[in-house]
Every structure is written in structure tokens, then in C-alpha cells.
Amino acid sequence: MTVLEQPGAYRPTPPPGWQPRADAAPLLPDPEPYRLLGTAAAADISPDLLTRLHRELVRGRRYNTQATALTRQGRLAVYPSSTGQEACQVAAGLVLEDRDWLFPSYRDTLAAVVRGLDPVDALTLLRGDWHSGYDPHAHRVAPLCTPLATQLPHAVGLAHAARLKGDDVVALALVGDGGTSEGDFHEALNFAAVWHAPVVFLVQNNGFAISVPLAKQTAAPSLAHKAVGYGMPGRLVDGNDAAAVHEVLAEAVRRARGGGGPTLVEAVTYRIEAHTNADDATRYRPDSEVEAWRAHDPIALLEEAMRDRHLLDDEGVRAARESAERFAADLRTRMHQDPALDPMALFEHVYADRTSQLREQAAQLRAELDAEAADAGKGE
Amino acid sequence: MTTAVGADTARKPVTMAQALGRALRDAMAADPSVHVLGEDVGTLGGVFRITDGLAEEFGEDRCTDTPLAEAGILGTAVGMAMYGLRPVVEMQFDAFAYPSFEQLISHVSRMRNRTRGAMPMPITVRVPYGGGIGGVEHHSDSSEIYYMATPGLQVVAPATVADAYGLLRAAIASDDPVIFLEPKRLYWSKADWSADAPEQVPPIGRAVVRRPGSGGRRGATLISYGPSVPVCLEAAEAARAEGWDLEVVDLRSLVPFDDETVCASVRRTGRAVVVHESTGFGGPGGEIAARVTERCFHHLEAPVLRVAGFDIPYPPPMLERHHLPGVDRVLDAVARLQWESEWTEGSAV
Ligand SMILES: Cc1ncc(C[n+]2csc(CCOP(=O)(O)OP(=O)(O)O)c2C)c(N)n1
Ligand SMILES: [Mg+2]
Numbered sequence: 001m002t003v004l005e006q007p008g009a010y011r012p013t014p015p016p017g018w019q020p021r022a023d024a025a026p027l028l029p030d031p032e033p034y035r036l037l038g039t040a041a042a043a044d045i046s047p048d049l050l051t052r053l054h055r056e057l058v059r060g061r062r063y064n065t066q067a068t069a070l071t072r073q074g075r076l077a078v079y080p081s082s083t084g085q086e087a088c089q090v091a092a093g094l095v096l097e098d099r100d101w102l103f104p105s106y107r108d109t110l111a112a113v114v115r116g117l118d119p120v121d122a123l124t125l126l127r128g129d130w131h132s133g134y135d136p137h138a139h140r141v142a143p144l145c146t147p148l149a150t151q152l153p154h155a156v157g158l159a160h161a162a163r164l165k166g167d168d169v170v171a172l173a174l175v176g177d178g179g180t181s182e183g184d185f186h187e188a189l190n191f192a193a194v195w196h197a198p199v200v201f202l203v204q205n206n207g208f209a210i211s212v213p214l215a216k217q218t219a220a221p222s223l224a225h226k227a228v229g230y231g232m233p234g235r236l237v238d239g240n241d242a243a244a245v246h247e248v249l250a251e252a253v254r255r256a257r258g259g260g261g262p263t264l265v266e267a268v269t270y271r272i273e274a275h276t277n278a279d280d281a282t283r284y285r286p287d288s289e290v291e292a293w294r295a296h297d298p299i300a301l302l303e304e305a306m307r308d309r310h311l312l313d314d315e316g317v318r319a320a321r322e323s324a325e326r327f328a329a330d331l332r333t334r335m336h337q338d339p340a341l342d343p344m345a346l347f348e349h350v351y352a353d354r355t356s357q358l359r360e361q362a363a364q365l366r367a368e369l370d371a372e373a374a375d376a377g378k379g380e
Numbered sequence: 381m382t383t384a385v386g387a388d389t390a391r392k393p394v395t396m397a398q399a400l401g402r403a404l405r406d407a408m409a410a411d412p413s414v415h416v417l418g419e420d421v422g423t424l425g426g427v428f429r430i431t432d433g434l435a436e437e438f439g440e441d442r443c444t445d446t447p448l449a450e451a452g453i454l455g456t457a458v459g460m461a462m463y464g465l466r467p468v469v470e471m472q473f474d475a476f477a478y479p480s481f482e483q484l485i486s487h488v489s490r491m492r493n494r495t496r497g498a499m500p501m502p503i504t505v506r507v508p509y510g511g512g513i514g515g516v517e518h519h520s521d522s523s524e525i526y527y528m529a530t531p532g533l534q535v536v537a538p539a540t541v542a543d544a545y546g547l548l549r550a551a552i553a554s555d556d557p558v559i560f561l562e563p564k565r566l567y568w569s570k571a572d573w574s575a576d577a578p579e580q581v582p583p584i585g586r587a588v589v590r591r592p593g594s595g596g597r598r599g600a601t602l603i604s605y606g607p608s609v610p611v612c613l614e615a616a617e618a619a620r621a622e623g624w625d626l627e628v629v630d631l632r633s634l635v636p637f638d639d640e641t642v643c644a645s646v647r648r649t650g651r652a653v654v655v656h657e658s659t660g661f662g663g664p665g666g667e668i669a670a671r672v673t674e675r676c677f678h679h680l681e682a683p684v685l686r687v688a689g690f691d692i693p694y695p696p697p698m699l700e701r702h703h704l705p706g707v708d709r710v711l712d713a714v715a716r717l718q719w720e721s722e723w724t725e726g727s728a729v
Contacts (some may be wrong), residue, residue: 131494144493153452154487157459157467163464164441165416185484187452194447286623349497350531351587352555355585355636 022231029224029236036244037305045243047311053242053310055320057299057352060086060110062324066331073337077128080107084272087242087298090205091116095249096172101140103155103173112141120334129339149179159197170198178209180223193230198256201264206271211284227264239269240298258329301360391574394427396544396565400430402575403548408438418470427472428508428567443565450480456486457503466502468552474509475518480630488557489532502550504558510657511609512565512704521694527559528634535634537561537606541571546581552697563607577696585636591616600717602653605631608655623728624714643675650681651717655705660688682718
């Protein structure tokens with residue numbers, strides 16, 4: 001019993017001007033992650049959407065295994081796989097309109113590819129021939145972002161700018177569970193809510209930040225609950241249920257587009273592979289945990305639901321896999337070609353115009369390259 | 381200077397703070413993509429009143445009071461720039477810009493490079509900086525070296541009313557990010573100036589000889605920028621009594637650095653002292669002295685000396701006068717430039 005609860009305790013009146021700023025209840029996420037596949041509501045999902053999701057999931061899984069293989073063949077410096085998270089990647093890649101913007105992290109190349117980026121361009125950062133391989137304006141995909149959560153304020157600023165210009169543009173920003181501990185996560189969500197910016201934040205809670213499990217990351221009831229403190233709705237969704245993620249994101253995008261402001265979506269999923277090819281996940285998690293999640297596979301969940309509705313048969317699965325195989329073969333072939341490297345490009349885009357110092361340094365490198373070439377010529 | 385003779389009649393005493401405000405206003409009027417954002421910049425007009433009246437004139441969408449979060453301010457400015465706006469960010473004080481450094485270093489300075497020119501960052505970050513205003517802790521830092529050490533940023537510091545206007549217009553017009561360092565203690569310095577006929581200021585990256593010297597045997601160059609320029613001008617004046625003829629170079633822009641103007645002066649005078657408030661160890665003066673030595677070695681009669689703040693955390697206001705380089709310290713350095721004494725000169729043969 002607190003002092004105030006004691007009988008006859010003095011009950012203060014609220015301080016002058018105090019009033020609740022918003023009703024928190026509608027902002028609260030559901031207690032359980034939202035599921036569609038395997039529920040009665042799955043009967044209402046459009047067959048077209050399911051077929052698209054399926055094709056992309058199968059292709060996405062193959063993309064992940066191919067990219068991981070490319071690390072072993074020395075064709076990628078590093079690859080953070082999204083195996084197991086394809087439902088989130090595919091839904092994020094499909095849910096936006098052309099004019100909208102996607103803000104991916106290093107783990108989200110698949111979402112960018114689903115949105116239409118050439119996978120070779122999407123992988124440029126991870127191959128290491130440049131920091132980004134595409135013009136962000138071409139597909140409205142911001143450069144892959146490595147410093148955790150720093151892409152989130154960019155998404156807010158872009159969405160805010162678009163709204164100021166009167167453009168009907170929504171930004172979808174992706175971040176990991178670990179990234180939600182960063183200050184930029186907080187600042188971005190706060191700005192978005194205060195500015196009522198048309199942004200959707202998708203947290204892929206894959207259980208780990210490299211080796212650190214969510215329990216060491218936060219004491220919040222869920223990551224989606226964090227939304228409430230900013231005054232935006234939080235949604236919790238099963239991140240391996242592609243139809244559910246798509247629906248929740250689509251609703252959030254609609255809300256943002258209609259002037260309803262930002263939404264925080266937490267998709268509960270699992271990182272099946274190690275953090276990257278360079279990581280050893282056996283040091284921090286048991287295989288049994290991974291196996292349990294393999295049994296909750298996004299592709300299997302979707303295929304089961306589609307077979308139930310007779311929207312997919314063995315032939316359909318085979319066709320999707322064959323198409324994914326062709327995609328992977330093409331990626332493999334192109335990634336096995338050495339990228340064209342131009343050392344002189346190092347000086348090209350530091351400033352709009354080279355400074356006199358950069359002109360001098362460029363001349364120095366030019367001379368070194370010429371000397372190298374001359375030496376190589378002598379050796380022949 | 382291209383000021384028409386007739387326009388001179390319109391010139392009246394104007395403070396640097398007023399000229400900066402006018403530059404923002406004119407830039408916003410000229411280009412609807414210019415947006416000002418920061419803490420207290422709207423209703424209040426900024427703690428130094430530089431943005432006074434902008435929210436009223438252009439609306440709160442163009443001059444926006446943001447939540448109190450420097451990384452968020454700069455981070456959202458990055459997104460705004462991605463979408464074609466030209467954000468002008470105000471950091472409230474030098475030391476309060478530090479939370480924004482991750483955005484600055486990891487994104488603002490690199491986005492053009494990362495995207496091979498597809499996504500330039502036309503962002504101006506205005507930073508009231510430096511000491512001498514009696515500020516308590518965290519209100520007097522000289523933070524220029526952090527910015528200078530980051531490729532992709534331009535770093536500018538005006539020393540005069542005319543430059544404050546001209547360089548800020550140039551910074552906002554630049555397609556690359558500019559750290560615009562506003563010397564707090566010069567905010568209330570005045571000069572006869574007319575906004576209707578502002579002097580033409582050369583583009584970012586050009587230094588200026590603020591006080592020419594004759595370059596004779598008693599000549600030396602004082603190299604400086606921002607709040608230390610008036611100190612150097614005063615020292616140069618005082619040095620005449622000692623028979624020294626000092627030239628004062630105002631760098632105006634630390635990045636890009638104008639080697640040409642600086643070295644032309646030092647080659648003429650043969651001696652140089654770099655003067656700044658920032659700490660000496662690892663400070664801008666080390667870079668400048670090295671550049672001058674590398675380029676002008678055979679013209680130098682003495683090592684390039686530095687007059688800088690001590691290598692200490694910025695002192696409390698009641699002690700700051702002991703820290704800030706003043707005229708005496710500059711003259712002491714000049715005296716140490718290995719002058720040939722009368723006696724040596726007379727008996728040289
Ligand atoms: C600011 C910052 N600190 C540290 C790192 C190094 N790092 C890269 S990924 C990672 C874990 C991120 O975990 P999470 O946000 O959950 O995303 P996930 O990798 O699981 O997709 C860390 C610590 C980084 N990239 N950026
Ligand atoms: Mg994670």
C-alpha cells in the first residue's frame with residue numbers, strides 16, 4: 001500500500017494545465033504476434049499476392065544461399081544472410097509504390113532486389129569495389145546503411161521533405177533488434193511522431209545482434225511497445241508469415257500515406273545463419289534453437305497455406321524453384337567476372353570539384369600507376 | 381569590391397549577427413528549397429537571434445523548431461537533402477554539435493562519395509564557436525580540427541561582417557556540406573555594410589590578405605581565421621612600433637585550404653606565425669605550419685611558429701583570458717622569428 005492509498009490520505013489535484021497527451025491504449029501492440037497463414041482469415045488473401053510472395057520467397061532463399069556461396073568463392077568480402085527472414089525482406093520489397101523510398105541496412109539487400117535492384121549492384125558494397133553500387137534515385141532505395149540505426153533519421157527527413165513538397169511519398173526504414181538500442185532509433189522515432197512524417201519503421205527482430213540476444217538488449221515488453229512512448233502505434237507481427245507482414249506493412253503504409261503518421265512494426269523472426277559468413281554462431285546459441293525455427297520456416301508456412309487453398313501444387317513449387325535457379329545462375333556468372341576498378345575514381349566524388357590538394361594527390365597516384373604499368377611492361 | 385559609389389550612402393553599422401541573419405533570409409527568399417532547422421530557431425529566433433524573424437516570414441515549415449536532438453536534426457537533414465532540399469542546420473553551441481558527429485562523419489561527409497555523385501549533400505551546419513564570451517563549460521570550444529580531419533566537409537570561418545554574409549550565402553549555395561563556424565565573440569562586431577550592395581566575396585576556399593605588409597627584411601606573415609583575425613590585425617598594428625611590418629592572411633576557409641595565397645605571402649615575407657584559439661597539439665596550426673614548410677622551405681628565415689590555445693580543456697570563464705591567444709602572445713612569437721639583430725647586420729661582412 002502506498003502512502004496515497006492509505007485511508008484518508010491527501011489526494012493532490014493535478015498540476016495546473018496537466019492533461020494526458022494521448023490515449024495510450026490504441027497505440028499498444030497486440031500481446032501476440034499477428035498471424036494470417038493457418039488462420040481462417042488466410043482464406044481472404046488474394047491468390048495473386050500469395051503467388052507473388054511465394055515466387056519471391058523461393059527466389060530470395062536461393063539468393064541468400066548463392067550470396068553465401070560467393071563468399072566462399074572469394075567473390076564477396078562478406079555476406080550478412082537474411083535466410084529465415086525472407087518473409088520480412090519480400091514483404092518490405094513488395095509493399096511500396098514506385099515513388100516510395102526504402103531505407104535498407106547491410107542485411108537487407110534482398111528487400112532491395114525484390115524492389116527491383118540488380119543484385120550485382122545491390123552486392124557492390126559487400127563485394128568491395130565501391131561503397132554503394134547504384135543510383136539511389138533509380139529505384140528509390142537509399143544506400144545500404146552499416147552504422148546501426150543511422151538510416152532511420154534519413155527516412156524521416158526524406159518523408160518529411162516529400163510531405164513539405166506536397167508529394168505523396170512514404171518511406172519504409174528497416175532496422176534490426178540490436179539497432180533499436182541506438183540513440184538514432186530513439187531520435188528518428190521521436191522526430192517522425194512529432195512531425196507526423198509518413199514513415200514506417202520495420203524492426204526485424206531476428207533474436208540476435210551478432211551474439212547478443214534480445215534479453216540483453218532491452219527490458220521492454222516487446223520492441224513494438226516502444227512505439228507508445230513516442231505516440232505512434234506499435235504492431236507486432238509474426239515475421240515468418242509473409243502474408244501477415246505484408247498486410248501489417250501495407251496497413252502502416254496506407255496510414256502514413258493518408259496523413260496518419262508513422263508506425264513501428266516489430267516482426268518476430270530468426271536469423272538462421274550466423275551473423276555473417278565470418279561469424280561462428282555455435283559459440284552463443286544451441287543448434288536445437290535453430291532447428292526449432294527451421295520448423296517455422298517462412299516458405300513452408302506459405303506453401304502449406306497455398307496448398308490448402310489449392311493455389312499451389314508440386315508443379316508450382318518446381319516452377320518457382322527452377323526460376324530461382326536461373327536467377328542464381330545468372331547472378332553467379334556475373335559475380336564471377338572481376339569488377340572494373342579505377343583507382344583514379346578515388347578522387348572523383350569527394351567534393352563536387354577537386355580541391356587543389358586532391359588534384360596533387362591524384363597526380364601522385366597517376367604517376368604511381370603509370371610507373372607500375374611501365375614496370376609490368378618491362379617484365380613481359 | 382564592386383560596391384557602387386552611390387550605394388555607399390546606404391552603408392550603416394551592421395553587426396556580424398545581423399549580416400548572418402540577412403544571409404539566411406536572402407538565401408531562403410532566393411531558393412524555396414532552403415530550410416532552416418534547429419533548436420529554438422523558430423519562435424525564439426535562436427539563442428543568438430540569428431534566425432530572428434525567419435519563421436514569421438517563411439513559415440514554420442521553412443524555419444523549424446526541432447526536438448532537442450542533434451543527431452536527429454542532422455540525420456533528418458540528410459534525408460531532406462536526399463529529397464532535394466537544402467537544409468541549413470543550426471547547432472546551438474560548438475560543444476553541443478558533438479552528438480551529431482556520427483551522422484556528420486558517417487553520412488554527411490561521405491554520401492556523395494558513396495553514391496558516386498548521385499546523392500550530394502548540400503547541407504550547411506552553422507556552429508556558433510570559440511571562446512571569449514564568458515561562457516560556462518561547453519559553450520566556448522574551438523572544434524574546427526574535428527571537422528577538418530573529415531574528408532568531404534568544407535570548413536569555413538568568417539572574420540568580418542561582409543564575409544559572414546558572403547560566405548554564408550556561398551555555403552548555402554554549395555552542393556557539398558559546409559561546416560560554418562561563426563565566431564561567437566565577433567557576433568556583435570560592427571562594420572559599415574549594406575545588405576543591398578554586399579561586397580562580393582570570393583568562393584569558398586580562397587584566403588585573403590587582410591592587411592598587406594611590404595615583405596621587407598622586417599616582414600612576417602600572420603596566418604589566422606575567424607576570431608583570431610582581429611587579434612592579428614591588432615598585433616600587426618602594435619608591431620609597427622617595434623619596426624616589424626606584418627602581413628595578415630585571413631584564411632576564411634580551412635577546407636579547402638588556399639595554399640596559394642598563404643604561400644605567396646610567406647614567400648614574400650620569409651617568416652610566418654599561425655594564430656588560433658584551438659589547442660596547439662594536433663590543432664590546425666600544425667597542419668598549416670607543415671604545409672607552409674613543405675612548400676616554402678627555401679624562403680623561410682625561421683621555423684613557422686604557432687600561437688594557439690593551451691592543450692587543456694577549455695577553461696572556465698574567469699580564467700579564459702589566460703588561455704586565449706592575445707596580442708602579446710602573438711608579438712612574443714613574432715619576436716622569436718630569428719631576426720638578424722642590428723649588430724649582426726652591421727658586422728655581417
Ligand atoms: C553503430 C554501430 N555499432 C556497431 C556495429 C557493428 N555491428 C554490425 S551488425 C551488428 C549487430 C546488429 O544487430 P541487429 O541490429 O539486431 O541487426 P542484425 O544484424 O541482426 O540484422 C553490430 C554490433 C555497427 N555496424 N554500427
Ligand atoms: Mg538482430
